[in-house]
Amino acid sequence: MVKQTIQIFARVKPPVRKHQQGIYSVDEDEKLIPSLEIILPRDLADGFVNNKRESYKFKFQRIFDQDANQETIFENIAKPVAGSVLAGYNGTIFAYGQTGSGKTFTITGGAERYSDRGIIPRTLSYIFEQLQKDSSKIYTTHISYLEIYNECGYDLLDPRHEASSLEDLPKVTVLEDPDQNIHLKNLTLHQATTEEEALNLLFLGDTNRMIAETPMNQASTRSHCIFTIHLSSKEPGSATVRHAKLHLVDLAGSERVAKTGVGGHLLTEAKYINLSLHYLEQVIIALSEKHRSHIPYRNSMMTSVLRDSLGGNCMTTMIATLSLEKRNLDESISTCRFAQRVALIKNEAVLNEEIDPRLVIKRLQKEIQELKDELAMVTGEQRTEALTEAELLQLEKLITSFLEDQDPESRLEVGTDMRKVHHCFHHLKKLLNDKKILENNTVSSESKDQDCREPLKEEEYRKLRDILKQRDNEINILVNMLKKEKKKAQEALHLAGMDRREFRHSQSPPFRLGNPEEGQRMRLSSAPSQAQDFSILGKRSSLLHKKIGMREEMSLGRQEAFEIFKRDHADSVTIDDNKQILKQRFSEAKALGESINEARSKIGYHDRRGFKEGLGLLRDGDMSIMCRDGGQQHDKHPLRDSTQPRWTTKRNVEARRLQFSPAFLHSFLGSAVPAYFVFSCFYLVVQNFNI
Ligand code: ADP
Ligand code: MG
Numbered sequence: 001m002v003k004q005t006i007q008i009f010a011r012v013k014p015p016v017r018k019h020q021q022g023i024y025s026v027d028e029d030e031k032l033i034p035s036l037e038i039i040l041p042r043d044l045a046d047g048f049v050n051n052k053r054e055s056y057k058f059k060f061q062r063i064f065d066q067d068a069n070q071e072t073i074f075e076n077i078a079k080p081v082a083g084s085v086l087a088g089y090n091g092t093i094f095a096y097g098q099t100g101s102g103k104t105f106t107i108t109g110g111a112e113r114y115s116d117r118g119i120i121p122r123t124l125s126y127i128f129e130q131l132q133k134d135s136s137k138i139y140t141t142h143i144s145y146l147e148i149y150n151e152c153g154y155d156l157l158d159p160r161h162e163a164s165s166l167e168d169l170p171k172v173t174v175l176e177d178p179d180q181n182i183h184l185k186n187l188t189l190h191q192a193t194t195e196e197e198a199l200n201l202l203f204l205g206d207t208n209r210m211i212a213e214t215p216m217n218q219a220s221t222r223s224h225c226i227f228t229i230h231l232s233s234k235e236p237g238s239a240t241v242r243h244a245k246l247h248l249v250d251l252a253g254s255e256r257v258a259k260t261g262v263g264g265h266l267l268t269e270a271k272y273i274n275l276s277l278h279y280l281e282q283v284i285i286a287l288s289e290k291h292r293s294h295i296p297y298r299n300s301m302m303t304s305v306l307r308d309s310l311g312g313n314c315m316t317t318m319i320a321t322l323s324l325e326k327r328n329l330d331e332s333i334s335t336c337r338f339a340q341r342v343a344l345i346k347n348e349a350v351l352n353e354e355i356d357p358r359l360v361i362k363r364l365q366k367e368i369q370e371l372k373d374e375l376a377m378v379t380g381e382q383r384t385e386a387l388t389e390a391e392l393l394q395l396e397k398l399i400t401s402f403l404e405d406q407d408p409e410s411r412l413e414v415g416t417d418m419r420k421v422h423h424c425f426h427h428l429k430k431l432l433n434d435k436k437i438l439e440n441n442t443v444s445s446e447s448k449d450q451d452c453r454e455p456l457k458e459e460e461y462r463k464l465r466d467i468l469k470q471r472d473n474e475i476n477i478l479v480n481m482l483k484k485e486k487k488k489a490q491e492a493l494h495l496a497g498m499d500r501r502e503f504r505h506s507q508s509p510p511f512r513l514g515n516p517e518e519g520q521r522m523r524l525s526s527a528p529s530q531a532q533d534f535s536i537l538g539k540r541s542s543l544l545h546k547k548i549g550m551r552e553e554m555s556l557g558r559q560e561a562f563e564i565f566k567r568d569h570a571d572s573v574t575i576d577d578n579k580q581i582l583k584q585r586f587s588e589a590k591a592l593g594e595s596i597n598e599a600r601s602k603i604g605y606h607d608r609r610g611f612k613e614g615l616g617l618l619r620d621g622d623m624s625i626m627c628r629d630g631g632q633q634h635d636k637h638p639l640r641d642s643t644q645p646r647w648t649t650k651r652n653v654e655a656r657r658l659q660f661s662p663a664f665l666h667s668f669l670g671s672a673v674p675a676y677f678v679f680s681c682f683y684l685v686v687q688n689f690n691i
Contacts, residue, residue, distance in 0.1 A: 002089065002349045006310075007061050007317040008339045009077050010036050012324055013102040014066040024324045024332075026063045035059045038324065038333055058336035059343075060320070070109060074122040077317055081246065082123045084315045085231055086130050088242035089349040092249065092309035093119060096338060097321030098331040099222075099253025106319055107227075107250040108206060120202055120227050120248050127229065127246075128195035142189040142230040143198055145205035146172060148301050149223040151276065155187050156205035156225070174304045182307055189230060202227065224276065224302050225250045239359035243352045247309055251277065251302075254338070255331050276300040280310075281338060287311040288344035315349045318342050387419050395420055399427055478558075 012024070025037045039055045062076060081091040095103035109118030131139045145156035153172030160169060175183040192198035209225060227248045234241040254277050279300035286295045287310060297307045309316045320339040322332045376382050387395070395414065402412040414420040566572060 002084075002315065004315055004347055004349065006342050006345045006347060007077075007315075008320060008343045009062050009064065009317065010058070010060040010320045010322060010336070010339070011064040011068065011073065011102060011106055012036075012066050012322045013100075013105075015323075015325055023326060023329065024322075026065055028063070033059050034061075034063045036063050036322075036336065038329060038336065040329060041326065056333050056336065058340055060339065070106075070116055070118060070122070073106060073319075074119055074126075077319060078119040078123050078248075079126060081315060081317055082126050082130075084349070085229070085244045085246040086127065086134075086233075088233065088244050088351040088353065090245050090247075090308055090314040090352065091349075092247040092306065092314050092316040093319065094247070094249035094251060094306070094309070094316070095319045095321050096251050096254060096342075097335050098255040098323060098328060101253075101321035101323040101328075101332075101335070103250050103253075103319075103321045106321055107225075107248055108202070121199055123246065123248065124198045124202070124229070125195050127231070128198065137233045137235055140232040141192050141198065142232075143192050143201045144184075144187050144189050144228045144230065145201065146184065146187055146226045146228070146305065147205075147209060147223050148226070148276070148305070151301055153184070153187070153301055153305075156208045157188055157190055157201055158208075174301060176304075182304060184305065198229070222252050224252050226305060234356070234359075239355050239363055240353050241356045241359075243354065245308075247306065249306065249309075251280075254335060276302045279303050280306075281341070283310055284338070284341050284345060288341050309347075311345050311347060313350050313352070314347050316345075316347055383417075383419070387423060391420070392423065395423055396427065399424060403431075 012026075023039060023041070025039070026034060027037065028034045035057050036059075037055050037057045064073060064076075078093055081093055085091045093107070095107050097103050105116070105118060107118050108120055109122075110116030127141070131141070143157070147154045147156050153174070154169055155172055158169055170186045172187045173185045175185050177183060190201050192201060205225075205227065209223070227250075229246045229248075231244045231246070232241055233244075279296065280303055282296055282299065283303045286292045295311065297303045297310075303310065308314045318339060320335045322335060324332050372383065398412060398414065402410060412424060414424055566575070569575070
């Protein structure tokens with residue numbers, strides 16, 4: 001680290017007109033610290049009694065008077081700074097002074113003669129000369145050229161500069177990283193491998209330089225220009241790289257606005273110039289004061305860019321350019337005062353060394369290879385980067401058995417091969433992550449289920465409860481119905497049993513519907529008891545009909561359920577068989593009915609014949625005798641007891657007529673036979689289903 005105050009030098013510009021004597025004097029011998037004395041001539045306008053100070057003395061590292069040429073300036077001011085830059089330190093040389101005092105001439109040089117070359121071309125020449133001389137290091141040089149005009153930064157080396165106007169170019173902006181290092185966005189760095197390339201860049205920048213004419217100096221600029229040489233150096237084979245920057249700064253004129261006598265646009269420019277220089281002065285005052293914690297670098301772009309140069313990691317030099325003519329004395333004094341303050345600023349320049357990551361990688365790769373070779377020699381086996389399939393499989397087996405081992409002191413032994421150790425860790429991590437994911441999924445699905453259940457509680461649950469209630473009611477109704485059916489079936493069975501007994505008693509030979517021949521042999525004398533049976537059957541048929549009707553009234557769902565129930569019932573085959581038998585018996589009953597019809601027609605025939613024969617005898621219309629005897633007793637005297645009241649006889653006649661009338665037979669065949677069939681069906685169902 002090199003601690004150093006900012007070096008200040010004064011350069012007096014040769015006068016345009018004949019120099020006025022007694023304005024300033026340079027004292028070179030004053031204990032090796034030269035001083036510049038500026039003497040203000042007494043102005044008669046201020047009166048004879050005038051207490052105004054007449055001389056001002058300013059100390060500088062060195063004062064270069066009018067006759068100092070560019071070479072001297074370079075050798076004494078720029079060369080030491082360039083040397084520091086080559087050593088790896090940052091350096092800054094800036095020229096400060098009023099417009100026309102020779103800043104540009106000092107920094108860049110005059111265009112007329114080669115010997116008028118300023119600090120920039122001479123420094124470039126010197127640096128490239130040194131680079132060529134020094135073969136112990138590898139150097140890289142880059143150039144950037146920044147112009148700050150009205151607080152905006154422009155890249156003077158932007159190739160679009162010629163084609164586009166200043167406003168259309170991308171502005172250079174100042175960026176600050178967390179370590180408070182300044183970075184300039186949109187400022188290009190151009191590599192220059194030779195002095196010529198670097199000079200071409202300088203000429204290009206100068207061509208692009210913003211120039212605005214002022215009444216004071218036709219060639220002066222109102223912009224600040226910073227020409228920077230970026231130098232990187234490293235020793236061959238070393239990863240350490242040194243970076244150094246040399247800023248060569250040509251500031252805008254430091255004159256006061258009032259003196260320019262301009263307005264409008266140019267006045268605005270002057271304001272900005274003075275404002276940025278004012279901020280520069282503030283920074284310098286802040287730096288020169290002890291115990292100042294805050295330095296207002298950020299107030300202007302110029303102070304931000306030159307942050308390192310002012311009170312930072314830089315070896316900085318200031319050249320105060322003076323145009324010591326009578327009319328410029330105030331400005332010259334102002335410049336010298338500024339320089340005095342600058343001289344108080346202490347900088348701490350350090351070597352900017354850093355490790356190049358690419359070089360580090362290369363070095364490490366080399367080291368790894370060497371170690372691998374060494375390991376292969378020691379272990380006798382050549383290790384590849386990745387583990388083989390067999391090795392991976394073996395490791396996974398080891399991990400599994402380790403995890404399953406209940407012994408708390410069990411160990412996972414994979415040896416000293418770090419690849420295997422890392423693989424084990426990765427595998428365990430994967431297992432752990434998989435488990436976590438699984439748990440998360442389970443939790444999320446559970447929470448989803450809960451989410452789904454929530455609305456169920458509200459709406460679906462109520463619906464389901466209603467449905468359940470409805471089903472309960474239905475079941476109750478069905479159970480009741482079944483009970484009733486069972487009861488009725490039992491009654492019907494009981495009645496049927498009674499009927500059968502009665503039937504057997506009253507009939508000889510027993511009457512069976514299943515045998516039509518027997519039906520044909522049925523005697524007319526047995527007809528009343530048979531008619532009684534039929535009337536009972538008729539009652540029962542209406543009962544059964546009600547039941548069938550009930551079934552018809554059943555909903556489709558229930559009917560379907562009943563059908564499935566029947567189909568799946570263990571005795572379904574028997575039921576079907578019984579149904580077939582019933583059908584057969586039905587047809588038999590039908591045939592029997594037909595034979596009865598035949599018999600009836602025969603009776604009708606004899607009836608009619610008897611009627612004709614006994615018409616005269618039976619005028620009161622007692623048809624019962626004729627009907628009962630079938631025309632065979634018509635020759636007998638009427639059976640009627642003459643003493644029997646007439647109404648009784650008539651009633652019996654009506655009853656007998658009803659029993660054997662065609663209408664009765666018809667209704668009997670229409671209702672009794674199907675009733676018998678239905679009854680039998682129901683009986684079979686009750687028997688089969690054990691209701
Ligand atoms: P500034 O940049 O400060 O406004 P310049 O460098 O443009 O001033 O100088 C103004 C004029 O003075 C230029 O024509 C330049 O050639 C001339 N000049 C400045 N300093 C010297 C010097 N030391 N020797 C010869 N001519 C100079
Ligand atoms: Mg200039």
